[in-house]
Amino acid sequence: MTFSYSFKSAFKSLCREKWINLLSILTVASSLLIITLTAFFLYNIEIIANSLPERFSIVAYLKDDLSSEETQAVIDTIKRRADIAGLKYISKEDAIKELQHTLKDTGYILEGLTENPLSSSIEIKLKKDFVTPSSAKHVAGEIKKTAGIDEVYYGEKIADAIHLLRRSMQNMSVIIFLTISSGVIFVTYSTVKILFYRRKQEIEIIKLLGATKGFLRMPFLIEGGSIGFFGGLIGIIGAMLFYLAVTYRLSMVIPMLKTLLFPFEILVVLPLIGIMFGIIGSLIAIGRLKL
């Protein structure tokens, strides 16, 4: 089979039906962009969620009137727990020093104080497996019951929110991915079908001249694949613009966005995903047209 002919024929048809093709290329591009953005959000949420165990800690404030032996007893009790990875005792003196350090020039605020108003505390790191909203709550509750502990604080709301966000993003991205993929496949399917009907007469003639199925199909597969490929290329441009907008423009207003990471790997595969969807769409079209 002469591939050069198939390619020529496919690209001629791409040019001849430029509006249909352009429209479906843009549709594919937008769809792939949506997939990319979904991947972008998912990626960042994963990163945040994965860094939670390192950042996440429970802070237990000790009662004010404990002796150093009693304090040590509390620390030992907590240390024996199976679900903690480590802890750090912060005496009220350390705490005030830390505060003074944080306040720096504005440290005069503390000058009027005759007594240290802060409490001693224990910062507790949980083992990775226990950093889920429910077990964190459980652990915090138990620690609070320990004798000598006054108050327990942990980022309940944040942990909850991030876990919920992560779970729903995972579910949603599966749905988005499936929907968009079917959409892209359907677009190339329809386009190839239209292109086929436009060339029906020509195809009948080529068949009578003795063309094999492969010969007839190849240009349509190439066309479908090209629509996906160009859709992917335009999708890359869209994703880059989005990335620049987020990192350079939006992050001036919302500095937190600066820490977002962009999965550049997905940009490379975008045209490949496009080609794959395009070819799947054309294959379905070709199959249904019994070509």
Place this chain on the structure above:
Amino acid sequence: MIIFQNVSKYYDNQTVLKNITFTVQKGEITFITGPSGAGKSTLLKLMYLAESPDEGDIVIGDFHLASLKEAQIPYLRRSVGVVFQDFKLINSITVFDNVALSLRIRGVKEREIRDIVSNALKKVHIRHLSDSYPTSLSGGEQQRVVIARAIAAEPLVILADEPTGNLDPNTSIDIIRVLRELNAQGATILIATHNRELFRGTGNRVLKLDGGNIVGEEAG
């Protein structure tokens, strides 16, 4: 080379060909004649499976059409060069590409195609029209493109359906001469025509078709 064995063809309830039996030897040139609607085109269409016979068997070279697998149809069609009565040219590509198509289908290399096409066009005297589009040609010119396409790949069998239907007497004689040359080189040729001038006095075999039956055979 060509065997028809009790072949019948019906369209709806109309009998178009009834119990046709004949044999064409390899290298023979045979005419099929008869009035309009006699079934000449249908008879040819059965041979490249544009239509399939309802009864009987047809053999074209090594192909037994009754038991031919679908995947084999392209190869049957490649062994047969057809001059279609209704031309079947592709109007969106040039004369050159129309003729080249029959070679590209066969996987002939691009660098060989140029010479082969140009030769075929020369044989039917339209090499100067190589870059024209079919719609800008006269009926006779288009017909010659169809002939060039049918002969370019030098098929073993050439089926010509009214190959001179749009041609003036002089050009007709010329085209028949081209077909005879190919015949001399070994091609088996079947020509359907109601133009008796094409075979008168040639001594070639003529099958007379009427109402779907072979009603006689003569030497032209």
